[in-house]
Amino acid sequence: xxxxxDLKVRYGAVEAVRGVSWRVAAGETLGIVGSSGCGKSTTVRxxxxxxxxxxxxxxxxxxxxxxxxxxxxxxxRRRVQMVFQDAPGSLNPRMTVRAILAEALMVHRMVxxxxxxxxxxxxxxxxxxxxxxxxxxxxxxxxxxQCQRVSLARALAVEPQVLLADEPVSALDVSVQARIINxxxxxxxxxxxxxxxxxxxxxxxxxxxxxxxxxxxxxxVEEGPAAExxxxxxxxxxxxxxxxxxxxxALT
Ligand SMILES: Nc1ncnc2c1ncn2[C@@H]1O[C@H](COP(=O)(O)OP(=O)(O)O)[C@@H](O)[C@H]1O
Ligand SMILES: [Mg+2]
Numbered sequence: 001x002x003x004x005x006d007l008k009v010r011y012g013a014v015e016a017v018r019g020v021s022w023r024v025a026a027g028e029t030l031g032i033v034g035s036s037g038c039g040k041s042t043t044v045r046x047x048x049x050x051x052x053x054x055x056x057x058x059x060x061x062x063x064x065x066x067x068x069x070x071x072x073x074x075x076x077r078r079r080v081q082m083v084f085q086d087a088p089g090s091l092n093p094r095m096t097v098r099a100i101l102a103e104a105l106m107v108h109r110m111v112x113x114x115x116x117x118x119x120x121x122x123x124x125x126x127x128x129x130x131x132x133x134x135x136x137x138x139x140x141x142x143x144x145x146q147c148q149r150v151s152l153a154r155a156l157a158v159e160p161q162v163l164l165a166d167e168p169v170s171a172l173d174v175s176v177q178a179r180i181i182n183x184x185x186x187x188x189x190x191x192x193x194x195x196x197x198x199x200x201x202x203x204x205x206x207x208x209x210x211x212x213x214x215x216x217x218x219x220x221v222e223e224g225p226a227a228e229x230x231x232x233x234x235x236x237x238x239x240x241x242x243x244x245x246x247x248x249x250a251l252t
Contacts, residue, residue, distance in 0.1 A: 001026040001194045002047070002080065002162050007056035009042050016042045018218035019056070024211075026161070029188065029195040031205035031226055033241055034215030040198045043215075044164045048082050060162075078108045081155035085167040087147035091139040097125075097150050098135040104157035124153040127190075129183060145176035152187065162194040170200055177201075181208060202245045206230045214238045 003023035009016050017039040024030040032040050045051045047058055058065040060076045068076060084090040091100055101121045105111050111120050122132050128149040139147055148168060155163060165184060169177040181204055188195050199205050205212050205226055212229050214222040214237055222235040233239045 001028075001061065002196070003059040004043065004047060005057045005059065007043060007046060007058070008054045009039070009046050009051055010054045015054075016218055017046065017053075020215070020218070020220055022213050022220065022223070023059075024162070024194055024196055026194055027192055028211070029197060029209045031209030031212035032196065032198045032215060033200070033202060033205055033212060034237070035241065038215045039218040040215055041166050044082065044166055044196060044198065047164060048080060049077070050082075074108075078158045079160050080162045080164065081158060081160035083148070083151055083155050083163060083165040083168050085170050087151040087168075087171070088139050088142075088144060090151055091147060091154075093139055095138070096135065097121075097130075097137055097139075097142075100139075100150065100154055101125075101135075101157055104154045108158045110158060120157070124157055127156060127187060128153045143176075144172045145180055148172065148180050149183065152183070156187065156191070160193065162196065163188070164196045164198075166198045167200060168197075169204075177204075184208075202230055202242055214241065 001024055005021050007017055007020045020043055022030060032043070034040055042051060046053045060080065063072065065073070065076065098121055101124055102117050105117055105120060111117055121135060125132060125134055130146065130149050134142065134146065134150070142150065168184065169180045172180060184195070185208055187193065197205070197209060209226040211224065212226040213220045214229065214235060216237040222229055222233065222238050229238060230242060233242055
């Protein structure tokens with residue numbers, strides 16, 4: 001469904017991603033883990049075009065992004081959606097939830113007509129477990145967890161096939177984290193989405209992901225089925241990440 005091949009990204013003199021390759025099949029969940037600053041966000045930001053790779057290729061549905069026509073690139077931009085760590089910060093503070101969702105629907109001409117837009121906004125909120133009362137609210141009137149639900153609804157508005165979730169619960173209270181992760185899984189299964197989940201918590205990765213890539217210093221140092229990698233880590237970096245998660249002891 002989605003693959004990156006020998007992806008490299010530089011910020012000036014710093015090579016943040018130094019040749020990363022992975023692929024995720026339709027309906028599969030790929031976890032990307034690694035300590036802060038190892039290049040996880042940069043990798044997925046390059047996939048959606050928020051940063052420009054210095055080299056490497058991105059494939060969607062078997063087609064290289066380099067070779068895509070303008071129409072294919074538009075489809076790609078719609079089909080691959082991102083959910084960010086800082087949900088409140090990724091929502092325009094001057095827009096109501098209705099306006100945020102309506103804008104996403106308009107950009108890709110998903111529905112037309114005021115009534116159809118309103119109905120679809122309500123449906124999207126229902127999908128993420130929010131009531132219609134949220135439509136008239138501004139991001140600052142919502143909790144962090146509610147903002148992440150709106151951010152997910154906005155991503156779902158354009159009927160994506162792939163969701164790239166960059167530490168979607170790291171900024172949330174621990175009590176809310178599991179609920180948002182469960183929502184992501186439930187939505188993924190209901191809509192048959194492909195999910196790339198960047199996560200800090202290896203317990204979550206073990207429970208949710210089919211496969212996992214471990215990154216260190218801009219490279220993938222270990223990769224495999226999530227249960228195998230976490231149950232029997234081969235690389236020092238993986239062991240360090242596992243040791244940093246107290247709750248993992250209960251799982252391994
Ligand atoms: N916009 C930027 N400009 C310059 N350096 C950046 C920028 N974004 C990230 N970096 C650097 O690139 C490296 C990788 O960052 P990032 O991809 O955000 O890591 P992660 O998501 O794994 O924490 C880090 O050293 C970070 O400081
Ligand atoms: Mg990051």
